[in-house]
Amino acid sequence: MPSPAGDGTHIGPGDRVGAVPGHPCIVTSRRTTLGGVLVGLGLVAGCDLDPGDSATSPTPAATSAAAPAGPPDDATLVEQTLVDLGETSALLAAVTARFPRLATTLVGLEALHSAHRETLGGAGPTPVGDAGDPVDARQALGLVRARELRLQNRLADGAVAADSGALARLLACMSAGVAQQLAVLPGTPGAAPRDPGATS
């Protein structure tokens, strides 16, 4: 049984720690389409991962497409997320074009967004972006950091807004991926130290 400590620690019989539920509905391929990813997430094929607790579940009325002030449906949420990812990728491309020495620093973020777009079925050429008018690489990096933080928050908001538990989980994991990249981005306040043993 898997455990919180990974392979090295084993939880005794009967303990529920390792009972992380499987997610059979979350099956997407690298080349999937938007329609494909929605099927994979169970959004159109009836795979029900809705929360079982009615006290915390969104009500049908609250998520209905007919509700004028309601949250976006999941298909719209996926499309909006792809737009957000595309715009952020475009900024990275523009910053890298203007400050080539940042290419190595930003390569992880670029790969992350590309993978996320692909996961959502939106793989394709990166849109053309505008880096604005930063005076130097440090300012450009600050611009990137702010945009990435906004993306992290939007992904988290999307996770909360999603009807489907599977899509919520995917967006939350994307947000966590951005958080990791932000933590290793040079100059991020409160960035996690990469290696506590480096000085030992």
Add this chain to the structure above:
Amino acid sequence: MSAIDSLQTTLAAEHAAIYVYGALAAQTSGATDEPLLAALTNAYGEHRGRRDLLVRQLVDLGESPVASAAAYELPQRLGAVAVVRQTALGVERACAATYAALVAQTAGPTRRWATGALSDAAVRELVFRGTPEMLPGADEYADR
């Protein structure tokens, strides 16, 4: 699995994480590896805080929070620094997966809280020599 079941599973994971971190910290010398001990102590405190919040949520829902096991099996050679780091990394990866599952099973404020806890665990992985992943907490995408 219901939201309540998922909250209980997450609480059980936090019980285990606290136990494991306590053991890891006890095996780590502040004199020879102060940064690692500080990281372990910080993680221990974070997981205690998560545990307390989960207990409170379950009590507020009228549920009896699952109790900690008396003990959890630990890896061999815990005195080795590399084993300590690898075990801590495993704890955070498992907790990230657990919180990702909680996100799927809940809604509203609880889901938002779980989303934040997932990100916290993912970032804490890096402290223990983890590397950034495409989708932390989602093992089925681990090859990406």
